[in-house]
Amino acid sequence: MESDKTLFEIYRERSYDKKYRVVYFTELNEHNKEQEINRALAGDSFYEGFLRNYRKEEAKAIINQFLQRLNNGEQVDPAELDTALAEYMP
Numbered sequence: 001m002e003s004d005k006t007l008f009e010i011y012r013e014r015s016y017d018k019k020y021r022v023v024y025f026t027e028l029n030e031h032n033k034e035q036e037i038n039r040a041l042a043g044d045s046f047y048e049g050f051l052r053n054y055r056k057e058e059a060k061a062i063i064n065q066f067l068q069r070l071n072n073g074e075q076v077d078p079a080e081l082d083t084a085l086a087e088y089m090p
Contacts, residue, residue: 011043
């Protein structure tokens with residue numbers, strides 16, 4: 001179904017430790033929604049998209065691997081994410 005997807009964004013914090021982070025917008029609840037959205041909006045967007053909810057945990061593991069690479073200083077082209085996540089995106 002079209003509604004069975006999760007919106008996410010990978011962003012880099014502008015302050016603090018300038019780490020890359022991911023936020024899964026459609027998984028936020030009332031307790032953390034405002035804070036997480038504000039953190040993402042204050043950062044520099046690197047990549048965004050939707051994941052199919054089917055096999056989403058596999059896609060999240062791939063995203064986490066990319067976050068580790070980025071946070072270790074490796075240069076990553078967003079096209080690499082396109083390729084790695086292609087089967088998980090609607």
